[in-house]
Amino acid sequence: MFNEGSHVRLYDKLGSHPATVGGREGYHFAVWAPNADHVSVVGDFNGWRPGKNPLERFEHSGVWGGFIPGVKSGTCYKYHIASPHNGYKVDKCDPFAFTCEIAPKSAAVTWDLSYEWRDADWMKSRGPKIAHDAPVSIYEMHLGSWMRSPEPPYHSLSYREVAPRLADYIKRTGFTHVEFLPLTEHPFFGSWGYQVTGYFAATSRFGTPQDLMYLIDYLHQHGIGVIMDWVPSHFATDEFGLGFFDGTHLFEHAEPKQGFHPEWGSYIFNYERHEIRSFLLSSALFWLDKYHIDGLRVDAVASMLYLDYARQDGDWVRNQYGGKENIGAIDFLRRFNHEVYTHFPDVQTIAEESTAWPMVSRPTYVGGLGFGYKWDMGWMHDTLRYCQRDPLFRKFHHNELTFRQLYANAENYVLPLSHDEVVHGKGPLWDKMAGDEWQKFAGLREMLAYQWGMTGKKLMFMGGEIAQRQEWRHDASIDWHLLEHDSHRGVQRLVADLNRLYRSEPALHELDTEPGGFDWIDCNDAAGSMYSFVRKAKGHDRIVCIFNFTPVVRNNYRIGVPGPGYWREILNTDASYYGGSNVGNSGGTHAEFLSCHGQPYSVSITIPPLGAVFLKGTI
Structure with missing residues (x-):
């Protein structure tokens, strides 16, 4: 076999x-x-x-x-x-x-993996908690730098030391799942785990295999799911590792144009070799089986799909049909998803895939790759680019926020604000926001509300929720001291409330991956840099989300709503509780029988500067 x-x-x-x-x-x-x-x-x-x-x-x-x-x-x-x-x-x-x-x-x-799990209740009920109609909110984190010892030499906390601290923090901030950057063994700490040498070995930097099991078990017992990054796209070149294993290119392609990754300086698996497929499939199932992982986020899928990925003309080998598609990798990914869902139907696989490859998260039996979810990298780049622009010029780039809805239902999307966007000179999320200090905080709060209001599951890399003001450093802790300041605590409070709303309001999550979950109200007010849409539940709940991407208060702003009655203001990112200026609507407003924006009713409300307002009604 x-x-x-x-x-x-x-x-x-x-x-x-x-x-x-x-x-x-x-x-x-x-x-x-x-x-x-x-x-x-x-x-x-x-x-x-x-x-x-x-x-x-x-x-x-x-x-x-x-x-x-x-x-x-x-x-x-x-x-x-x-x-x-x-x-x-x-x-x-x-x-x-x-x-x-x-x-x-x-x-x-040598090691015995025996462990007495205590997460039976979680394992019996975990499937619906990561399903397409569930509120899935993911806290992405690098375990070695999330929280370090406060005393010299400021070492990373162990798996067991992290467990109670992390569980308490995730409960307080309201995320449903934790996603760990790779915990497979890797020789260079600065690779963040993405240059793997041990595909079945939990990194020993933070403890034993049982210590990691304890961490996952502890999170499960507190109702928190665990996703792990998994890297079948390339592997480390260290001599003691998989490369040139038995004096031949056993795991990797012998041809450097196929077997060596020029961007990452690593080897590429030979996916056409039967034994390599068994090796990688076994690794995937191992983490689901022995460690009770609830989902695998597959790294760098685009680099697997395309033979010319990160290569110049003449530096890659075409497939047997003359194309650039990596047929062996495509077959492997489909087989991977088939095996995962066959053996563990209550988990999810998530593709980090940055191209327009079709049907990444569609079933293999209709020609898809079979993933449960796909990262929406286009949304991430468009949104961050827009928020970096001076508000004065945003009216000329209005489509950067509207374009996403043209393809929003093509896949089952996760909206990521990931680790890749806060390293290598890109700056933290806070510093990507345009304007002075006040505007940066207001802009960050509004962008996060925009993320949570849109269709798609949510993902945030650690530090974003406290408005980290430095780039992520893999060898230093998050700047937790920032929470001594009201403005930083305000962002954290907002994230917790966004997660609370997301979990409690069916309109914000039930139809995240369905065409019926979203309708624009007004996506054409480019001059005002205003956006508004309605989110829908399977029942009668409706939530109207309105965004003002300028630092100007919009008084008596009329917006169409889909029904009569009282529309309660359930979120205002400008509330003083979040560090804002308290411009709002005194808790809500009554709809008037006055059509607007193609809606039968409308409300006249105040929209705060660089702020978002969510209104809830029932139809």
Whole structure:
């Protein structure tokens, strides 16, 4: 099954596993190295001497294996591989290791993954909590820099130290899910986890596998889902890793134009090789199976789909039909989604895909890639570009906020304000807002309300919710001291209230991925940089969202509403509670039987400067 690409639980077979043979306890080792001449296990138990504990080849499978008595859990080891190709000899970390030494050390460590889970209630009910009609609000975070020790050397908190702090914070701010940047083992901390060497190993920087299980278990027990970034698009080139594993290009393409990623300096998997598909499929299911992960966000899908991604003409190889589509990767992604949803129908897969590739989040049986959700990168870039513009000139770029609704129902979207937008000189969200300090805070509050008001699930990278004023630094904590200031606390309060509204108001989430969930009221007031739309529930609830992207108060602004009665102001981003100037409508207003904007009724209200107002009515 492994050789034909259909084994999806290789972690039960390959790697190191405790065993008893002939009454003697030890570990059984197995590794795939089909082109090796000789494979042996070296480690603490044999003085790291090659050949002391050789493995035997299993017929024609390419797998080498054997039992070594006396090996204990927690023992460091590698595979010594000798190849006939140019006398190549190397010590490799186990591709199926469950844990490894703390970097920069690189040995695998024998480990038993036994753990007593206490999240049965969550596991029974988690499916509807991440479904398309659910309020899914995701807090994206880098575990190593979210909150660090306040005392020198300011180290990252461990999995167990983070657990109660994170659960309490997520409950207070109202997010439904946490998304961790990759927790798979990686040698360079500055890669944020995206240069992977251990596809089955939880990084040991923050503790043991059981410590990570405890963190996930703790979050589940407090009603918080866990999504993890997973990186099948490329892998690290460190010698102890997967590259040139048995003296040949085993995991990666041999042709550099196919097997080396010029933008990230990493290797690219050979998706057409059966065993590689089994390896990656097993990795995906491993995290869902052994760690109770609720969703996988797949990194850099666009780089997998296109053979010419980040390459110049002449630096890439066309497919067999002369095109630029990576057919092997496309087949793999469809198989990945099929296997995930077959074995774990109550989780979701999420694609970070930045192009116009069609049907990313549509089922494979209609020709889609099969993902549950897709990041709306276009929305993110258009929105941030618009908010960076001087309000005086926004009227000339009105379509940057209206364009998104032309394609909003093409996929099941997540609206991300992700880590990629607050690094490498791009500045924090707060500093992307135009204007003086007051306008930056008001603009940030309005942009967040715009994100939560639009169709699509929500994602925010850590620090955005407190108006972080510096770029994200992977080796330093969020600037939590900013919460000593009312303006920063106000943004945090707004995010908590947006999440509360999003969860409690069906109109804001039930039809997030359906055409019937959104209608423009007025998207043509470019001169005033005003936008208004209505969000709809499956029932009769309606919420009208109005945005003023200028620093001018709009008094007696008439806006059409879809029904009569009292329209209650359920959110105003200019409230003093959020750090605003308290321009509002005294709690709401009555609709008049006066048609406007194609609606049978209308209200005359005050819209605060750089502010958003949400009105709720029932039809």
